[in-house]
Amino acid sequence: MAAYREASESQAQLLEALVEAGHLIPSGVPGVYGRGSDYEAVRLAFDAYVTRAALAAGETPEVLRFPPVLPRRQIEDLGYLENFPHLAGSVFAFEGSEGQARAMAEVAGQHGDWSEHQHPSDLCLTPAVCYPVYPAVARRGTLPAGGVTIDPGASYAFRHEPSGDPARLQMFHMRELVRIAEPETVQTWRDSWRDRALALLVDLGLDARFDVANDPFFGRAGRMMAASQRDQALKFEILVDITDPEPTAIASFNYHQDHFSGLYGIETADGGTAHTACLGFGHERIVLALLKTHGLDVAAWPGEVRSLLWDSVG
C-alpha cells in the first residue's frame, strides 16, 4: 500500500456531506469516486465557461483528444519516474495459458494476491493531460508562424496518492490548454491566462488568489528541483480554502521552457527551438470549491453564478 493520507476533520466532514448529498459515490478505494448528476452538470458547465473565455480572448485553440493511457515508452522518455516515481501508475495484464488463467482467477476469487500472473503492458496511466500533445505536434514537423495553441480538453489524469481528502483524487479531470511557440510568446500567454483564470474563478464567487508553486517532486533531489522551479517562477497555482489545514490548488500555469520541445524536437517557423507552456483547471476541485462556497444545493446557488455557468452560452 502506498502511504495513505488520513483526512483532516474538516476533509472527512466535507466528504461525508458530499456522499450524503449524492455528489460523490464511494467506490471503496480512497480518491476514486463516482459523480452525481449535479456535480457532473457543474463540471461540464465550467468546462464550457473556460472554452467561451478562450474564444472571447481571441483564441481558437485546435481540439485534440487523448485517452487516459499513454505508451510506457513515453513515461520513460520524459523521465517521469525520476521526478514523480510515487505518482505513476503502470498497466499490467495477463499473458499466459488457460491453466495459468485458472490459477489467477482462483487466487482472485479468494481476494488473494494475483499479481504474479500480471505482466507489464506497453501502457501507463496518463499523469498529465498535456503529455500526449507534444509528440502529436512534433509529428507534424516545423511549427507554423506564431506557433500553435492546443485544447486537449478535460481529460483524465492519474496520480497514485490515495487520500481521505475529497479534493485529492487518484483519477480526475484536468482541463488544459497548451501553447507551443517562440519563448516570449509562450511566457506572455502563460501570464495572461494566469490573470484571466483568476478573474474567471473570482467571478464565480471563489475567494481565489495565485501564488508561485512547485510540482511535487520526489525525495531529497526533488526538494532542489522544487526550489529551482520556484526561483524561476516556472509554475503558478490558483489557491482556494476548501478545508483545513491547507489551501487547495485548483488551477496551475506552467512554463516548461524547452523541456518538452527539446525532447521531441519541436522547432519554430524561424528554426529556433520552441518553448511550451500549459495551464490546467482541476475540474473536480473547482466543483468542490463551488459546492463549499455556495452550498451543496446547486439549484440554490446565487443567480449570478448560475448565470455565468449556464445562461451565457453563445
Next chain:
Amino acid sequence: MAAYREASESQAQLLEALVEAGHLIPSGVPGVYGRGSDYEAVRLAFDAYVTRAALAAGETPEVLRFPPVLPRRQIEDLGYLENFPHLAGSVFAFEGSEGQARAMAEVAGQHGDWSEHQHPSDLCLTPAVCYPVYPAVARRGTLPAGGVTIDPGASYAFRHEPSGDPARLQMFHMRELVRIAEPETVQTWRDSWRDRALALLVDLGLDARFDVANDPFFGRAGRMMAASQRDQALKFEILVDITDPEPTAIASFNYHQDHFSGLYGIETADGGTAHTACLGFGHERIVLALLKTHGLDVAAWPGEVRSLLWDSVG
C-alpha cells in the same frame, strides 16, 4: 507481449487514411490513438443524438459518471478474471525508498524492464462502463417501484487486445444505458432499445443489422459460456461492415438476468431480486463506420446525416 493481432490489408489501409486525414493520432502503441477535432465532434454529436432518442422515447435516465478505474476488489467479486483474464488491465505503482526509486528510474531511462519496482495498487482499469453502476445503485437500498434507468454516459473502457485494426482499440468510449428493475421490464427495455438503436444507426446511413452474439469468453470453458449465452439470446449486437474480413460490432444489448443484482443484493420494490440489462454504443467504432460510409471529409457528409447529428438539437 499479449498476442498482437495483425491488421488485414483493408484495416491497414483505413488506419493509414485516418491518420493521414488527422482523425487518428498514433501514440506508438497499437489500439491507442489521439483523436482529431472532426472525429471528436462527430463522437460528441452521436452521444447527444442517443440522449435525445432516450428523451423522445419518454425515458429520463439518471446521470451518474464513473472514472476509468475501479477497485481491484470489484474485478475479483465479479469473477471477471474467470471469464476475461486476457482483457483485464490492473494498475501497478511504486512503493519504495529513494534508492529504489533511483534504481527504477535508471532502468526506465535505458528502456529496460522496471516492472520489479511496481506493485499492485487497489485499482484495475474499468473493463465495462456499467460495472460501477450496480454497487452504486445497491448502496441506496431497495429499488423504487418500476426500478431505475441509469445513464453512465460515454465513459472509457479498457480491453487489453493490441491490434492493427483501427476498430479494435485498447481504450475506447462506450455509451451505455442501464436498466435495473423487474425481469420482464428489463427484457422489454433491452429489446425496445435494440430496435430503436438499429433505427438510429440506419437513419445515419449505416448498413447495420442486428444478430445474436456472445462475449469473448476465454479458453475452452469460455466456448461453452459463449454457446449458452447465444442459446438464451442474452446478447445482441448491431453489426456493420467496415473492413475485411469480418463485420464490426458497433453496439450491444445485454440481458444479465440476476448476475449483477444477485451479487450486490439489489431488490425490487416488492422484494424480488431485480434483473439488469445494459446497452452500449461503441463510440469510436460508430465514428469509424460513419467515416467509412460517408467519407473522411465530415463537412461533405450528406445533409440529412449532418442534420440528424447537429441540427435536431432541442
